[in-house]
Amino acid sequence: GSTMSQSEAAMAKANPMYNSIYSQLPQYFGEQPWTAGPVYVGAFVMFLFILGCFIVKGPLKWALLGATIFSILLSWGKNFMGLTDLFIDYVPMYNKFRAVSSILVIAEFTIPLLAIFALKEILSKPDTLKLKENRGGAIATLVLTAGVALILAVAPGIFFSGFITTQEMAALKQGLPAEHLAPLVANLTEMRKAIIASDAWRSFFIIVIGCVLLFLYQQRKLKASFTLAGIALLCLIDMWSINKRYLNDEQFVPKSKQTEAFVKTQADEMILQDTTLNYRVLNFIGFPGNTFNENNTAYWHKSVGGYHAAKLRRYQEMIDHHIMPEMQETYQAVATAGGQMDSVDASKFRVLNMLNTKYFIFPAGEQGQAVPVVNPYAYGNAWFVDKVQYVNNANEEIDALNDILPTETAVVDVKFKEQLKGVTEGYKDSLSTIQLTSYEPNRLVYKTFTPKDGVVVFSEIYYPGWRATIDGQPVDIARADYILRAINVPAGEHTIEMWFDPQSIQVTESIAYAALALLLIGVMVLAWTQRNKIAKKS
Template identity: 85%
Template sequence: WRSFFIIVAGCFLLFLYQQKKLKATLTLAGIALLCLVDMWTVNKRYLNDGQFVPKSKQAEAFVKTQADEIILRDTALDYRVLNFVGFPGNTFNENNTAYWHKSVGGYHAAKLRRYQEMIDRHIIPEMQATYQEVAAAGGEMDSVDASKFRVLNMLNTKYFIFPAGQQGEPVPVENPYVYGNAWFVNNVRYVNDANEEISALNDVLPTETAVVDAKFKEQLKGAIEGYKDSLSVIRLTAYEPNRLTYQTSSAKDGVAVFSEIYYPGWQATIDGEPADIARADYILRVMNVPAGEHTIEMWFDPQSIRVTESIAYAALALLLIGVMVLVWMERRKMVKRQQ
């Protein structure tokens, strides 16, 4: 209704101008005011008064614990942290962890549906098993059964934060079993639908087998076998939230899984040539990687943003043209009057 009112009001101003009952300057001022009102009401939904607070007050909302300090000493480009403090209710609803780290729990209580399903089916059960394993081992990770948290490992969960120790501070524990940013697999298991895909994670080792929905078979060129050996390498060399760069080296063509969430709009190239990204293990990305040494780049550039930008620029151009026409017509009238 707001937009409808603004459009009607704008048309009414143009009508008054056409009938010579409103000057060009007042018409332009009225249109500018309507645009300002429209943009102001929409922008206030996302940038409201509560977000404009002093930096000191903003920092108070996110308390850095000693555990956070220790983890932040790790200068690796990309890894995730899982906070067990307040588990299970708090892990996926708090955002303090996400302020300091890349958090398995996310930065918002609302999750992607597919990721929420992974939380319910695998992550929460694995967290329970991990907590019991680490407690029973007295924090000695060498004695822990890593098969109990394979999904957490494939999510590149390099650090766990456990509830307070004797000093009253949360305790950080490094996970030595984490799979890393990306890895080659030996096998690809195709399944028929999402139910089979998420269930298959109960009995596969993600570093050996990638579980892929059959609809992505073409993107992987029908590969059913991967290739990896001790000399196959894939490593992250540059990280930004919307752009990733990897270097690969392998003696044969292979299939690589990336510990990044699959989402439409991500694009990829291999040595500058377009490459397909498929989905593996229900939420991760997977690609067919040729033999040799290569540079893989991924970036987020969804079509919806480009369309929206095009519409916005087109609307701005029309507005400017309209203003120029009005100014030209007004000047022409003034010249005629002077003659």
């Protein structure tokens, strides 16, 4: 999670000429996708855990060791796909994890627990480590922890073949003049070695201090209470100093300063004058890197871009397959047309139109100031289609969007055929109308009229838990065009209402209230029995 420029050890070796590059590169140099912070249990905790594998006896040790190994193997994800596939296919809710590394929360619990059992063993029996059967285990633990840390501190490159990822190397080759590549790579390698050495020395000394405390206790030079307090303080200092790298004072700012982060540009001001109930905005400033990593646009408008840690997978797939390529095409087409949208080919951005992207924000002028461009081709909140094209799977559905015109054809997975009553022909003419009359994020109301039965596609993301009625009568929602909703609408004038009311929330609330009621009854029963006991005694 931390960048190179945040490490003192690294910056001590840095060539100042490349500082701007180092402020963007992470300290991590493995091939895994990196997350905001590593799983760290503590150097001495790890020492005690490995020691526990040798000195703790009984089935509980094997259970904790087994759970730790199992958790680590699962966290390897695609690097151990057999096990991961087994869990994704057969273990309920497992596929809801965003990152496979989340499963390491088990190891974060089992490692310290076995470490505590090892410490209890040593403190309750001061001669534990003197016993012949445990001496070998203690030496092996020292070699595996302090020994490995010392090797890394002295020769940080010994376990690693390279210090720059394939992705980084490709980006550096592309963005750097050839003569700077070799010196930068050499300097970056030196800096990353310095980070490893610095942390290895740190771990080495923490383990040594912990072992000294255990040795003094064994020699009867230190009381159990002081040993325990010393180890607790050692582990706290260890954890505190690492955690401060990821959660520190700089991240806590006054609320006023946090809201200041969302700057309203002149472009935002101009777009906000449009009081239409519901439309979307797409920000091209800093494209391609910035569009799906900034939330300033989403603060002021309904944004096609933006970042969220729990993004819908289907939407991410649409970004990769259609939205990003279309943005590239749109950017070039609008720039060529000098912002004159009437001379731009709208077939280049059908998915953006389908998402009702009414405004594009483009950089203009030397300063790259934000300028809004009205997109007259956006399809609106909902539209009737001429026909429904059924496909067999998700791949066919996403690929079909390369060819169809969404205002004429709705692509629907065959799984949703029943929800649309199996119709393949829609109906649409100049008399068919649908209009959004009320908008709330969790409730939408439309007025519609059509001379014949038809199919309406809504520019709203399909998600389980949304329910719909036509004139108060429940109706099925189908998924169309990979991410949107579709409903079969009968002829005549009707009111369509959609709202979000997932069953899971109702179930969760019922369980929570029932548990609360049981807790209150339990407290009352306890209080009543205590009162009776006191009354009998008196």
